[in-house]
Amino acid sequence: MYGNQASDIHFNVQTPIEEGFLKPLVNCRQEVLFPKESAIAPLALNLFFPEQSDQDYAELLEKEVSLYAKRFQHRKLSKIWFRGSPLRRMKAGELTELAFHCNLTFPSSSGTVGESGFECEVADVTPGNLALMKGLRFNHILLAMAAAIPPEKQHISSVLDLVDEYRFQERWYRLNARDADPDTLSCWLGTLTRHNPGMIEICHLDEMDTPIPLSQVANLMREHHYQLLGDRFFVTLNHPLMQLQQQNNLQYTPWGLCSLYTTDWLGIGLGALGKLGNGYYQNTERAERYRNQVSGKQLPVCCSGLYPDCQQKPYPWLLVSQLLCTHTIHWPESSSQSKLTRAVQTTLANAVSKGWVQRDQEKLALTESGLDHLHTLCRNLQDS
Numbered sequence: 001m002y003g004n005q006a007s008d009i010h011f012n013v014q015t016p017i018e019e020g021f022l023k024p025l026v027n028c029r030q031e032v033l034f035p036k037e038s039a040i041a042p043l044a045l046n047l048f049f050p051e052q053s054d055q056d057y058a059e060l061l062e063k064e065v066s067l068y069a070k071r072f073q074h075r076k077l078s079k080i081w082f083r084g085s086p087l088r089r090m091k092a093g094e095l096t097e098l099a100f101h102c103n104l105t106f107p108s109s110s111g112t113v114g115e116s117g118f119e120c121e122v123a124d125v126t127p128g129n130l131a132l133m134k135g136l137r138f139n140h141i142l143l144a145m146a147a148a149i150p151p152e153k154q155h156i157s158s159v160l161d162l163v164d165e166y167r168f169q170e171r172w173y174r175l176n177a178r179d180a181d182p183d184t185l186s187c188w189l190g191t192l193t194r195h196n197p198g199m200i201e202i203c204h205l206d207e208m209d210t211p212i213p214l215s216q217v218a219n220l221m222r223e224h225h226y227q228l229l230g231d232r233f234f235v236t237l238n239h240p241l242m243q244l245q246q247q248n249n250l251q252y253t254p255w256g257l258c259s260l261y262t263t264d265w266l267g268i269g270l271g272a273l274g275k276l277g278n279g280y281y282q283n284t285e286r287a288e289r290y291r292n293q294v295s296g297k298q299l300p301v302c303c304s305g306l307y308p309d310c311q312q313k314p315y316p317w318l319l320v321s322q323l324l325c326t327h328t329i330h331w332p333e334s335s336s337q338s339k340l341t342r343a344v345q346t347t348l349a350n351a352v353s354k355g356w357v358q359r360d361q362e363k364l365a366l367t368e369s370g371l372d373h374l375h376t377l378c379r380n381l382q383d384s
Contacts, residue, residue, distance in 0.1 A: 025305030042078035048269035058094035279306035
């Protein structure tokens with residue numbers, strides 16, 4: 001089942017967020033990450049569609065899904081996402097067959113998957129494509145947009161009106177702020193919030209022509225009745241993710257925020273990233289190798305790693321996870337400080353002295369200034 005007997009290849013990260021998640025991992029053999037005794041918790045699938053793929057890519061994805069079915073088919077499917085560019089190189093019939101194959105291979109507890117999502121771009125928004133998504137029972141749509149050009153020049157309102165007509169359960173917008181100026185970004189946020197999506201994800205704020213502090217964007221979005229979660233996700237005040245945060249049941253993953261109960265994400269496809277329990281794995285990005293391994297009934301995993309044993313002490317990656325999910329770090333005065341390494345204690349003390357965090361009873365709470373330095377603080381903790 002395994003392509004390599006050991007993980008000796010580094011993860012190929014695409015974003016700073018992925019780097020933050022993968023940096024603390026310790027390489028492990030794939031047998032460790034894929035144990036013989038499998039859990040019974042709900043399972044999530046991420047199928048990745050690169051912009052460039054071979055003509056038989058849909059068939060290869062089905063084969064890879066079937067390989068996982070041998071070990072995980074008793075698990076109920078709670079989430080399935082088609083990520084990347086599924087509409088760029090895949091025909092409607094291929095997407096249809098692939099969606100049915102996944103749902104038949106991994107049954108859900110209620111007959112329908114709770115969260116079934118489809119990523120697309122503005123050029124993909126046509127009546128035919130939206131009807132295809134709805135026909136395949138995708139109930140979440142994630143629409144990716146670039147904010148460099150003002151929305152009115154891209155006729156974005158008509159695109160969003162069309163998406164609204166199809167009444168998806170959740171509409172999520174991912175806005176790439178790279179190369180945008182502050183006035184253009186403000187116009188975009190005004191346009192998007194008028195359509196009341198459940199979530200607006202704002203990426204690459206630090207790569208704008210004139211970067212806007214995250215705290216300033218958070219204040220602006222608050223005026224539109226959206227609350228910041230993590231470092232880039234803005235959700236409506238009554239969104240289920242807000243409820244998960246209040247219940248301390250929120251986790252931050254490379255794919256966004258979700259419940260702690262979703263422990264396993266199977267990554268399917270060329271270069272796909274997956275999560276199993278306390279570790280991650282990544283598929284090969286070499287198309288020929290991917291085809292040979294999948295056709296040879298081997299998982300195309302090229303590297304895998306586990307987090308250190310969190311039973312021993314509060315590792316920095318756990319503190320980073322707390323910080324991203326709740327903007328706080330638990331700080332009981334009596335016992336936990338002694339368990340922190342001196343380097344971590346120094347990092348947190350420096351953050352207090354800089355005004356990035358402040359003590360609030362038994363926790364350290366992120367300040368507005370700290371929000372603007374959130375990524376720096378996370379990196380400092382990971383390096384501790």
